[in-house]
Amino acid sequence: MIEVRLPDGAVRTFPEGTTLREVAGAIGSRLAKAAVAGSVDGRAVDLEYRLTTAAAVSVITADSEAGLEIIRHSTSHLMAQAVKELFPATQVTIGPAVENGFYYDFAHDRPFTTEDLGLIEARMRELVKADLPITRELLPRDAAIALFREMGEIFKTEIIGDIPEGEEVSLYRQGNFVDLCRGPHVPSTGRLGHFKLLSVAGAYWRGDSRNQQLQRLYGTAWADEKGLKAYLHQLAEAEKRDHRRLGRELELFSLQEEAGGGLVFWHPMGSRVRHVIEEFWKQQHREAGYEFLHTPHLANRELWRTSGHLDFYSESMFNPLTVDAEQYQVRPMNCPFHILIFRQGLRSYRELPLRWAELGTVYRYEMSGVLHGLFRVRGFTQDDAHIFCRADQIEAEIEAILELTLATLRTFGFADFQINLSTRPAKSVGSDAIWEKATAALRQAIARQGLDHVEDVGGGAFYGPKIDVKITDAIGRKWQCSTVQLDFNLPERFDISYIGEDGQRHRPIMIHRALMGSLERFFGVLIEHYAGHFPLWLAPVQAVVLTITEAHDAWAEEVRRTLLAAGLRVESDLRNAKVGYKIREHTLKKVPYLLIIGDRERQERTVSLRGRQGKDFGAVPLAELVSRLLTETRTRTATQGPGQLQEETP
RNA sequence: GCUGGCGUAGCUCAACUGGCAGAGCAACGGAUUUGUAAUCCGUAGGUUCGGGGUUCGAUUCCCCGCGCCAGCUCCA
Numbered sequence: 001m002i003e004v005r006l007p008d009g010a011v012r013t014f015p016e017g018t019t020l021r022e023v024a025g026a027i028g029s030r031l032a033k034a035a036v037a038g039s040v041d042g043r044a045v046d047l048e049y050r051l052t053t054a055a056a057v058s059v060i061t062a063d064s065e066a067g068l069e070i071i072r073h074s075t076s077h078l079m080a081q082a083v084k085e086l087f088p089a090t091q092v093t094i095g096p097a098v099e100n101g102f103y104y105d106f107a108h109d110r111p112f113t114t115e116d117l118g119l120i121e122a123r124m125r126e127l128v129k130a131d132l133p134i135t136r137e138l139l140p141r142d143a144a145i146a147l148f149r150e151m152g153e154i155f156k157t158e159i160i161g162d163i164p165e166g167e168e169v170s171l172y173r174q175g176n177f178v179d180l181c182r183g184p185h186v187p188s189t190g191r192l193g194h195f196k197l198l199s200v201a202g203a204y205w206r207g208d209s210r211n212q213q214l215q216r217l218y219g220t221a222w223a224d225e226k227g228l229k230a231y232l233h234q235l236a237e238a239e240k241r242d243h244r245r246l247g248r249e250l251e252l253f254s255l256q257e258e259a260g261g262g263l264v265f266w267h268p269m270g271s272r273v274r275h276v277i278e279e280f281w282k283q284q285h286r287e288a289g290y291e292f293l294h295t296p297h298l299a300n301r302e303l304w305r306t307s308g309h310l311d312f313y314s315e316s317m318f319n320p321l322t323v324d325a326e327q328y329q330v331r332p333m334n335c336p337f338h339i340l341i342f343r344q345g346l347r348s349y350r351e352l353p354l355r356w357a358e359l360g361t362v363y364r365y366e367m368s369g370v371l372h373g374l375f376r377v378r379g380f381t382q383d384d385a386h387i388f389c390r391a392d393q394i395e396a397e398i399e400a401i402l403e404l405t406l407a408t409l410r411t412f413g414f415a416d417f418q419i420n421l422s423t424r425p426a427k428s429v430g431s432d433a434i435w436e437k438a439t440a441a442l443r444q445a446i447a448r449q450g451l452d453h454v455e456d457v458g459g460g461a462f463y464g465p466k467i468d469v470k471i472t473d474a475i476g477r478k479w480q481c482s483t484v485q486l487d488f489n490l491p492e493r494f495d496i497s498y499i500g501e502d503g504q505r506h507r508p509i510m511i512h513r514a515l516m517g518s519l520e521r522f523f524g525v526l527i528e529h530y531a532g533h534f535p536l537w538l539a540p541v542q543a544v545v546l547t548i549t550e551a552h553d554a555w556a557e558e559v560r561r562t563l564l565a566a567g568l569r570v571e572s573d574l575r576n577a578k579v580g581y582k583i584r585e586h587t588l589k590k591v592p593y594l595l596i597i598g599d600r601e602r603q604e605r606t607v608s609l610r611g612r613q614g615k616d617f618g619a620v621p622l623a624e625l626v627s628r629l630l631t632e633t634r635t636r637t638a639t640q641g642p643g644q645l646q647e648e649t650p
Numbered sequence: 651g652c653u654g655g656c657g658u659a660g661c662u663c664a665a666c667u668g669g670c671a672g673a674g675c676a677a678c679g680g681a682u683u684u685g686u687a688a689u690c691c692g693u694a695g696g697u698u699c700g701g702g703g704u705u706c707g708a709u710u711c712c713c714c715g716c717g718c719c720a721g722c723u724c725c726a
Contacts, residue, residue: 103721112654201721202653213653216721248661257699257717313726333726367651367724368717376725461726485726512726549683576683584687598685610686 003054014051021047021187024059034061036191037070037184044070046136046184062191062223072097074134074185075124075195075221076104081177082123083108083217086116092179093155093205093214100231101195101220105203107155108215112200117217121197127175131190134174136183144169144180155205156180194228195221237475243527244373250532250589252540253374253523262371262378264520269540272569273526274519276538278359280411280636281383281516288404290355290385295337297361301327307336308493316364334360335487335512338386339494342508347498352508353389353397359519360384374524381519387511388496391434394509395441398484401513402449402467405482408515409471412526413535413638416472419451422459429463430488438486438509439465463489473529481517481525486510533612535638536592542629544591545572545607546582548598555602559595559622566626568633587612592640593629611640 001013004023014023020038024031024047037060038045044066051057060067076095083090083106095104106112112120139147141163148156160169160180172181174189186192197219205211222228239245247253252270255263266274282292301320304310309317313332320327331337338356347354361381370376389397406417421442424435442465446453453467460466464486470478487510491497497505516522526538536542543563545556553574563570573582579596586594595607600619607625609617620628632639 199720200654203722204652207723213722215654218721255718261717309726316725364725369651369653369722370724372719463726466726546686548685551683578682578684578689579686580684581688582686587687594686596686600685608686614687616686 002051004051005054005056007056007058016052017050019047020045020049020051020057020059023051023057027059031059031061034063035059036062036067036074036186039066044184047187048136049184068221068223069097070184070186071192071223072102072221074189075192075219076102077134077172077174077177077179077181077185078124078127078189078192078195079120079197079217079219080104080106080179081127081174082120084177086119086123091153091155094159101198101218103203103216103218105205105214105216107205107212112215112217117197117200120217121195124195124197125193127189128193129190130175131188132175133188134172134185136185137171137173138168139171141165141167141169144171147171147178148180151178192221194223194225195219196228196232234475238477238528241475241528241531242373243375243524246527246532247374247524250540252527255373255377260378261368262366262376264374264377264379270523272540273534273538274523277516277519277523281359281408284404284408285355285357285385288355288400290357293338293341293356293358295334295341295358295360296331297363298328298330299337301329303336303340304329306493307339307490309333309336316366318363318365330363331360332362332364334358334362334382334384335386335490335510336494339490339496339510342388343494343496347388347496347508349390349498349500349506352498353387353393355385355387357383357385374520374527377518377520380521382514383516383519384512384514387513388491388498388508389511390498390500390506391437391509394438394486394511395444397511398442398467399445399448401484401511402445402451402469405469405484405513405515406449409469409482411636413529414471414473417451418470418472418478419446419453420456420459420468420470421446421453422456422461422466422468424460424465425458425462427462428460429492434488434509435465438488442467442484442486461485463487471525473525474531475528477528479525481522482515483513483517485512487512530638532590533640534590534592535636535640536629537633537636539590539592540569541571541586541589541591542569542633543571543593543595544582544586545570545595545597546579546586547572547574548579548596550574550576551599552597552602555605556597559597559607559625562622562626563629566630568626568629583610587614595625613640615640 002016003011003013005011021032024035035047038047038049039058039060040049040055044060060070062071073096076097080092080095084092087108089109091107093105093107095102141160145157145160148160163169169180170183172179172183172185197217199218201216201218202213203216205214220231222231250269251267253267254265256265309332317332318330320329359381361379363379366376366378387397423439446467466483466485468480469482470480472478491507491510496508498508500506545560547553547556556572556574560570560572583594590612592612594610596610597607601607604619606619606621609620609625611617
């Protein structure tokens, strides 16, 4: 008999050779039914795994993260089986689980079509119905190589070739399909079924563009129909929120073929939003003790040699221009310019910290294939700042930056934060002492803000540790916008210094930081986060006054002028059209408030207030309306979210 | 940059295997003076992404280029 320790601490004894399936069954029949795999001493294994020694055992169920991953992995194998049955000449390569689903890379003589996807999916469903057992077997490495070579699977043969000689490899069989795999897998194909194939894409063997291009099939898989439905719904929701679509519909911005890829045109409505964002940003930075800079978009290329960008960043830089006899460079970053300003004159320790901010537009060469709406562009504006400080000021500065960052992000409606701290990589500049001190300061600052963080050990840049903040949007997607980065390198390269208390020259520490990152990208995130329903303080048009007939024009004009004078972004719609028509039009433009004026309102000097979700706030006197809209604007509260997007197209 | 898909009116999309390039919405003109998500009638709108080729004839087939989309790659 062997002792088995369960997750709740209980210890039970079973005969040697008991399978995990039997353990699960002994605990409860419900658990046995939900089980997809198990874990023995922390290692994921199949349900058929036989216990030979005492161990800590837990059962992995379909509804857990680990269980889902196994289901996705097994579904990927199911897809490979279907593909092999339909297209026997296809060779299999690898097929892992990924976030929300799985993929499998095939070597196929032609690209798969959407029709193929349908066929494959149908075959997969047949295989699920057949409920084929999925069995594991061990084979010596060389025997496995021989087996796959005989099957003509050269990619698999190559993979096994990388496994050290003399080791055993595991194979999984389901029906006639056999695949090299570490596992674990669900016990039979009948355990799968809540999946959908999504797309075909090219991918390179081993991710190397010099290698053969493979056909990658993507799919999603879930523990139950509810999970699948919810995910497909989220995909549809994301499409409805697509900032490229909303950007055109709401006349916010455009990208133009004539001008070139990745270059953003902010239209009047988008520019209004940007203006509000920038004003907010400036106010916050003024209050936080920042000064503002404006620096050129172009400079002598030598500067970029000094900064080191030419050595390690030139692939992302546009080609230089020749100006007179000199080479000039469009800037991909703002930092060298801020350093040049720092270097003007002698700096005293009394001046530090210096906090210098700039909404600096930079240009980076991105490969044409990666450009994507506002999310990936070639010209964008960073809400950049550089802080020059003494080593003993690092912690306080980082803490202040984090506080400012979180306050900013919260104002834009983001509540979930994931903080990553990246520490010293193998190759780096700067002394051990400064790295240790700086990293400890970053950790401390995060803790002081009452935040948890994840450490990416060795993930920092060579010039200093960094903190990244990821936000979660309204439909659960994560975005990294904010970054705080210590730099021990640039001050060195530009040889900047300040005079310390001791009268000696000292090297300042430089902190790079951006809260929104790129204004363009952040705007894109905001559009999708709010699904175009900007809160009142951001909305390009905050209210539209609309009349029933032209008899109401005079009062409508007075209302409009009053709101305009109060600083609100208001427009009027005096067109000779039915109210229903006007309401529909402005609702589709997602205007937060509609102010409807007819005989009654004119008589009583009120407006009938309607929210963009269709909510009727009744008649509101003009003075009350002004204070109400101003309060909502000033407090930057977000009322009237997107709600059910379907309602917009009744 | 690479692979694949796509490119028709401002937008969404039609046009059987090559045979007169169309609809709805939007725009514009007129009528309608209207109470909480679409009033009616009319007008105009096109180098079918660009260039070349095959053909009696190309939106359709072929080649080259550009752009977009998905993915890969890249990401200080």
